[in-house]
Amino acid sequence: MVPLLIVWLGYGEREATGTSMMAIVVIAALAVTLQGIYGNVDPSNAAVVGIPAIAGAIAGTAVQQRVPERAISLLFAVLLIVIAAELIVP
C-alpha cells in the first residue's frame, strides 16, 4: 500500500505511511472481527506481542519524523526485496 501511494499517487513518504496506517486500522478491525468469529484469535498472546508493539509504534513514528523521506523509500525497498526473496526461495 505504502509504495503504491508513493509511486503511483505521488504521496510524500511520511504521508503515505500515515495514510496507510489509517487504512490498516479499518482493514485489521474488519479482519480480526471475522477471525474472532472463527475462534482463531488468542487475546493474551496478542497482548504479549501487541503492548510492546504500541511502544514500538510510538518510537517508530517519532524516528520517522527525523529521517529524510527518501530513506523511508529505501528502507521500504529493502523490506520488499526481503519479502520477494522469501517468496522465491521455496
Place this chain on the structure above:
Amino acid sequence: MSSIAAALMGFAGGMVGGLLGVGGGILFVPALVIFLDESQVRAEATSLLAIVPVAIVAVWRQLGYGNVRVREGLVIGALSPLGVGIGVVVANAVSQRALELIFAGLALVIALQLVIRALRPPDRPAARARARARP
C-alpha cells in the same frame, strides 16, 4: 523466557510498523509461531488483534505530525474487501508457486521504482503532486 522474546519481537514489529506504515505482522506472526507456539493460521489471526491498537496509536501520532489523509485512508480501508475478493479469485485460478513468483516479481518491480525515485535528484514530480493535492 519465550514471552520476553515474543515481547521484544513485538516491540521491533511496532517500530518497523511505525517507521514504514505497515501493521508489523511481518514480525508478529513469526513471534507468535516461534515463541508462543501458535499455528500459522492462528498466529495470523492473533497478529491482526495486535495490529489494531498499534495502527490506532500510529495514526494518532501521525495525525499530530500532519501525515494522515484521513478520508483517503478510510476509503482505501473500506475498499480493501474488494481487493481481497479479487485476490481470492486469482489465488484459485493459478498455482501456489505461480502466485508466489508473481507476487515476488511485483514486489521487486515496486522496490526498483522506489529506489529509482529515492536516488533521483530532489526534483519533482512527487513534490508537484503533493502541491496539487494540498491547495
